Amino acid sequence: xxxxxxxxxxxxxxxxxxxxxxxxxxxxxxxxxxxxxxxxxxxxxxxxxxxxxxxxxxxxxxxxxxxxxxxxxxxxxxxxxxxxxxxxxxxxxxxxxxxxxxxxxxxxxxxxxxxxxxxxxxxxxxxxxxxxxxxxxxxxxxxxxxxxxxxxxxxxxxxxxxxxxxxxxxxxxxxxxxxxxxxxxxxxxxxxxxxxxxxxxxxxxxxxxxxxxxxxxxxxxxxxxxxxxx
Amino acid sequence: xxxxxxxxxxxxxxxxxxxxxxxxxxxxxxxxxxxxxxxxxxxxxxxxxxxxxxxxxxxxxxxxxxxxxxxxxxxxxxxxxxxxxxxxxxxxxxxxxxxxxxxxxxxxxxxxxxxxxxxxxxxxxxxxxxxxxxxxxxxxxxxxxxxxxxxxxxxxxxxxxxxxxxxxxxxxxxxxxxxxxxxxxxxxxxxxxxxxxxxxxxxxxxxxxxxxxxxxxxxxxxxxxxxxxxxxxxxxxxxxxxxxxxxxxxxxxxxxxxxxxxxxxxxxxxxxxxxxxxxxxxxxxxxxxxxxxxxxxxxxxxxxxxxxxxxxxxxxxxxxxxxxxxxxxxxxxxxxxxxxxxxxxxxxxxxxxxxxxxxxxxxxxxxxxxxxxxxxxxxxxxxxxxxxxxxxxxxxxxxxxxxxxxxxxxxxxxxxxxxxxxxxxxxxxxxxxxxxxxxxxxxxxxxxxxxxxxxxxxxxxxxxxxxxxxxxxxxxxxxxxxxxxxxxxxxxxxxxxxxxxxxxxxxxxxxxxxxxxxxxxxxxxxxxxxxxxxxxxxxxxxxxxxxxxxxxxxxxxxxxxxxxxxxxxxxxxxxxxxxxxxxxxxxxxxxxxxxxxxxxxxxxxxxxxxxxxxxxxxxxxxxxxxxxxxxxxxxxxxxxxxxxxxxxxxxxxxxxxxxxxxxxxxxxxxxxxxxxxxxxxxxxxxxxxxxxxxxxx
Numbered sequence: 001x002x003x004x005x006x007x008x009x010x011x012x013x014x015x016x017x018x019x020x021x022x023x024x025x026x027x028x029x030x031x032x033x034x035x036x037x038x039x040x041x042x043x044x045x046x047x048x049x050x051x052x053x054x055x056x057x058x059x060x061x062x063x064x065x066x067x068x069x070x071x072x073x074x075x076x077x078x079x080x081x082x083x084x085x086x087x088x089x090x091x092x093x094x095x096x097x098x099x100x101x102x103x104x105x106x107x108x109x110x111x112x113x114x115x116x117x118x119x120x121x122x123x124x125x126x127x128x129x130x131x132x133x134x135x136x137x138x139x140x141x142x143x144x145x146x147x148x149x150x151x152x153x154x155x156x157x158x159x160x161x162x163x164x165x166x167x168x169x170x171x172x173x174x175x176x177x178x179x180x181x182x183x184x185x186x187x188x189x190x191x192x193x194x195x196x197x198x199x200x201x202x203x204x205x206x207x208x209x210x211x212x213x214x215x216x217x218x219x220x221x222x223x224x225x226x227x228x229x230x
Numbered sequence: 231x232x233x234x235x236x237x238x239x240x241x242x243x244x245x246x247x248x249x250x251x252x253x254x255x256x257x258x259x260x261x262x263x264x265x266x267x268x269x270x271x272x273x274x275x276x277x278x279x280x281x282x283x284x285x286x287x288x289x290x291x292x293x294x295x296x297x298x299x300x301x302x303x304x305x306x307x308x309x310x311x312x313x314x315x316x317x318x319x320x321x322x323x324x325x326x327x328x329x330x331x332x333x334x335x336x337x338x339x340x341x342x343x344x345x346x347x348x349x350x351x352x353x354x355x356x357x358x359x360x361x362x363x364x365x366x367x368x369x370x371x372x373x374x375x376x377x378x379x380x381x382x383x384x385x386x387x388x389x390x391x392x393x394x395x396x397x398x399x400x401x402x403x404x405x406x407x408x409x410x411x412x413x414x415x416x417x418x419x420x421x422x423x424x425x426x427x428x429x430x431x432x433x434x435x436x437x438x439x440x441x442x443x444x445x446x447x448x449x450x451x452x453x454x455x456x457x458x459x460x461x462x463x464x465x466x467x468x469x470x471x472x473x474x475x476x477x478x479x480x481x482x483x484x485x486x487x488x489x490x491x492x493x494x495x496x497x498x499x500x501x502x503x504x505x506x507x508x509x510x511x512x513x514x515x516x517x518x519x520x521x522x523x524x525x526x527x528x529x530x531x532x533x534x535x536x537x538x539x540x541x542x543x544x545x546x547x548x549x550x551x552x553x554x555x556x557x558x559x560x561x562x563x564x565x566x567x568x569x570x571x572x573x574x575x576x577x578x579x580x581x582x583x584x585x586x587x588x589x590x591x592x593x594x595x596x597x598x599x600x601x602x603x604x605x606x607x608x609x610x611x612x613x614x615x616x617x618x619x620x621x622x623x624x625x626x627x628x629x630x631x632x633x634x635x636x637x638x639x640x641x642x643x644x645x646x647x648x649x650x651x652x653x654x655x656x657x658x659x660x661x662x663x664x665x666x667x668x669x670x671x672x673x674x675x676x677x678x679x680x681x682x683x684x685x686x687x688x689x690x691x692x693x694x695x696x697x698x699x700x701x702x703x704x705x706x707x708x709x710x711x712x713x714x715x716x717x718x719x720x721x722x723x724x725x726x727x728x729x730x731x732x733x734x735x736x737x738x739x740x741x742x743x744x745x746x747x748x749x750x751x752x753x754x755x756x757x758x759x760x761x762x763x764x765x766x767x768x769x770x771x772x773x774x775x776x777x778x779x780x781x782x783x784x785x786x787x788x789x790x791x792x793x794x795x796x797x798x799x800x801x802x803x804x805x806x807x808x809x810x811x812x813x814x815x816x817x818x819x820x821x822x823x824x825x826x827x828x829x830x831x832x833x834x835x836x837x838x839x840x841x842x843x844x845x846x847x848x849x850x851x852x853x854x855x856x857x858x859x860x861x862x863x864x865x866x867x868x869x870x871x872x873x874x875x876x877x878x879x880x881x882x883x884x885x886x887x888x889x890x891x892x893x894x895x896x897x898x899x900x901x902x903x904x905x906x907x908x909x910x911x912x913x914x915x916x917x918x919x920x921x922x923x924x925x926x927x
Contacts, residue, residue: 050906051860054547061502061544065609100554100607101671140673142726177548177862193724198506198542209862
């Protein structure tokens, strides 16, 4: 009997503590963004690819590579800023090929938002781009396709932001190999020729990878932004 | 002698038909060379002499009723026997006859002191009748001796255009020739003229243009029919069944020779292999065919209907292999082109032939009639595993050559309608570049080479007598060679990259004068912020082949050296470069067409610079400038870079580049230490000497 009562007490205690934990309000993350020499917010930043930007169709194996990417955007500067901390207002891809064939890649649904998704560790802050939608056109095949979320406006790509390593260095926005995303092919072949099935079909997912150097337009030495979330 | 003459005529005809078929399908280029060697018998007060006359020019491959047809510059070469030359010497003073002369080719210091005038009677046929061509008199000057014992006089001029009044063939025929010789054109007023009247053994056809009606009615040599018309009269740009629809149209894996194109290099493990229906492509290519036995060459062309890809194999860009392979199948269709050749160097022969694609020998009626295609590419990334070093296209098919309408000196030679060879393998490859040369995409066209093509024995030739053994003895054999340039690949179903519903003609370039070329920029600079690499001069040296219809890819090859260079660090100090900056490996000139402006642009590929920098205090370092080879997230090696820009007025102006400090640099100079960061600007105006005219087509 005593044993049963002890068990009951234990269960109640666990349950109570669980309820207590559940009832606690989530601790609000504090985000601080600095850009040396810049006081106004939001502040202009630019992005430049560091290496190629690569995407691979997980079904067909088709490979999209862009050798150049330039971006323009803004970042909120100060202590206690809120997500999204940044925006991508302009984005240009060039030198793109799909399976070796020339392609144009166009960012759509701009501006995209850049938000943190976790706390900073060793200068690295997890985050995500939202509102992502890109249009891919394989010129010689006259093949069009969009990559977007379940709607035209809710595409997301997860990645990380790495703070500058020196007073003159950029920060880095990294889409690591296998970066999770909800992008799927849509509108394949619309407005052009049917796309080869070995290239892309509606619903295809993609693995992405790339590194983008971020620099402040007006920051000292054009240093990139430092993001700290605790 | 008569018998021998007939044999020669037949052989000439056969050589012409063989090269005109070209083993691949034919589309004539926009401009065609014409010409002939004409044997003349010349009489005058010095007696009778044998004189050889060579005429060369160019014509458009087609014309339109009511529109003028203009020959290119006409070049004449008169070959005089030594005994006739002696008759002209010594030279008393008598004024030469004075027709309106044109275009004297300068003679060299070693050329004989002899000149003259040639008047050639030319008839133009097909204007709704025969008319005189109205060719000018050609002023002749002596050319340097050629070691053949003859004295050559050369000249050039331009004839008035002719306007055809009806469709069909428009041809130029040379007849009698008036020849006036004087010891030296510079002293012609004091020299005695030797006047000769010359006749050719037969009137000689120099060349023919196919003329179409103004409403665009198709004629041989003109553009093809609509790609959607599978039964179009000329069967060009036909739709062929998609992958999986018809076993007769498929990749042939059973014939070992056709399947061999897939064996080397072998496709590695780890690729995404994906079947597909294949996009319907239509491709034209033009070029030349060397017929080994005839020691002759002639323009040929190809039209290919292809399905690509019916199989796609792609490596994983993150884990490897670095491999992109497309496979498909094709039908090479015959274009009704004809060629005019000189059999045995004197027999003008016009012949038409076609190449029929056939099933492999011994295969059944259900076997594929198609040939195999393979396209190999890789990504410009450091990706683990096997890689494709050289981008290339391979094609293999069985064909047989079938003789068509043939004329020798205007006289039809009836070979019958069953004159053909047995099936033979046609295997062609196209190099599409590598990291050094730069790469070109398969759909943009490429150079295709068929080496050691074998012409099998002929059979069924002749009506009254069996001419097959003569054809076989004359042209059949191994060691024949074809070199063709293809145009952009036309997407038949959408019409994308198509011209009049068919494949585009190749985008070739003309280089003049070619040869050894230097291109000097003063100065040449690479900057990145306050950091600057500066040379007082940069000199590229190229070898460029003179000629027309050259591939835009690898148009020239050369090297580079930069002199009086210095390196300015981003924090201020300036360091001198010891000696010349050298280029590692070859540079390549590639031409591209700017799709926005339509203008040709130049690319210099293979740039890999090596500079020895004096840091002072006895310290030195090596600054290397190149492009980078990256894995996904890091620079792992250097690779040759490229510069791209405009070419005009003999000057290449750099407008874009991929140059960066190399990961193999040993210098720790601020502004030159981060290998992944390209120079923000490159400035150099390379003046070509001699000035090269690089034009398209």
